[in-house]
Amino acid sequence: MQLRTFLTTAVAAAATLAFALPSAMAETKYKSEYRMSLVLGTAFPWGKGGEIWADKVRERTQGRINIKLYPGTSLVQGDQTREFSAIRQGVIDMAVGSTINWSPQVKALNLFSLPFLFPDYAAVDAVVQGDTGKEIFKTIDKAGVLPLAWGENGYREISNSKKAITKPEDLKGLKIRVVGSPLFLDTFTALGANPTQMSWADAQPAMASSAVDGQENPIAVYMAAKLQSVGQKHMTLWGYMNDPLVFVVNKDVWASWTPADQAIVKQAALDAAKEQIAIARKGLVEPGKPLVKDLEGLGVTVVDLNAAQRKVFADATKSVYTKWKPQIGTNLVDMAEKAIAGSRK
Structure with a gap:
């Protein structure tokens, strides 16, 4: 009787596992490569920020998340103002994008294009790293794209x-x-x-x-x-x-990663953004x-x-x-x- 009960339990457990495994694997199914959109290549501080982010993510995830850079907004045939919609739709997985280019879809981003609002770098930092920056991130999130960190293209x-x-x-x-x-x-x-x-x-x-x-x-x-x-x-x-940049991820891509990898990608974005801002302001x-x-x-x-x-x-x-x-x-x-x-x- 005990043997029968054991076998029944074992069969049931195996069946449960058989159904659970595909679901769990689907939730954590990673792409072999993720597409990062950039307007400018790695010769520029903007593109360099994307490269630093991609390198940190690959290293810290032991290669689980591999990112390929697509400069020149080539994933949207060079149309910079279409980039945000393409991220939301999943055509683009990740991006380091300009507040200017995304302002047609997210009106709040026009804040940074108001003429002569920011007198110096201290003013820029006070806005993006403070409550205003947090509010704008909430707006970007509501528009369907997940923001992780602020970078900077610089004063125009x-x-x-x-x-x-x-x-x-x-x-x-x-x-x-x-x-x-x-x-x-x-x-x-x-x-x-x-x-x-x-x-x-x-x-x-x-x-x-x-x-x-x-x-x-x-x-x-x-x-x-x-x-x-x-x-x-x-x-x-x-x-x-001043033209701040935003490090973002498509929400479906984000949801496909484990919480541990999500944390790695976010911290890598924050670290890369800090380095990228320093490069943009150098000199x-x-x-x-x-x-x-x-x-x-x-x-x-x-x-x-x-x-x-x-x-x-x-x-x-x-x-x-x-x-x-x-x-x-x-x-x-x-x-x-x-x-x-x-x-x-």
Whole structure:
């Protein structure tokens, strides 16, 4: 009798295990490779951040999670503004993406494109690492993508092939390449420029052929892309906006990983983001801004606006700021403004 009971129990247990195993395996089924989307490659601080994240994840998971980088937003045929939707839909597994490029899908991200909101790096850190940053992460999460860490593309400075820019009038009629953001179009239109929307892949040939006169990007991007070689001989440091990056994962991919691996991927993102921000700011936070001297060594004329000059540009774009504040969310902008004021005490 005892033998029969034992056998019955054993058979039942085996049957339970047989049904349970496929389910458990399905829940933890890993892809052989995960696709990470990036706008810029590893020669740039942006792409370097993605590479550091991928390397840390592969090492810390002993190869369970292997990530391949896809720069040039190649998974969406170079259309930067489609990237966020593609992550949500699962076309892209992971990304280090720009708040600018994702702002059409997540209105709150336009906060960082408000002209002349962030006076310095301390202001940026106070916003992204504080309560405002947490609120924005909640919004990204609700939009269907899981955010893990804040990185940084940097302050976007303006260059052109025509002349030094020291006041808003100098921008009148200049054809400036911008990304596909309505807020960017409003800002440059308010300054009298002719903003022209195009992808980064199209921008460099357009500058080389003089189809556009100028562009705005962080100095690190300018340097890595060697934009002085396509006629961009005049650079103005006006710090009109800072472009934070966000390290994200598709939610279904995240759910397919064990809790232990989820923790590893998140910590790797935080660690990589910290390193990436340091790379993006290198040469700009040290005394004398060595990166600016490097620029001048390339034959570039550099204008570094003082606070009074910067205020003239801020005043010229005040109507844009006022128009967009309620669209972004008055409470969110107020929260950011308060954090920035606190960082200056």
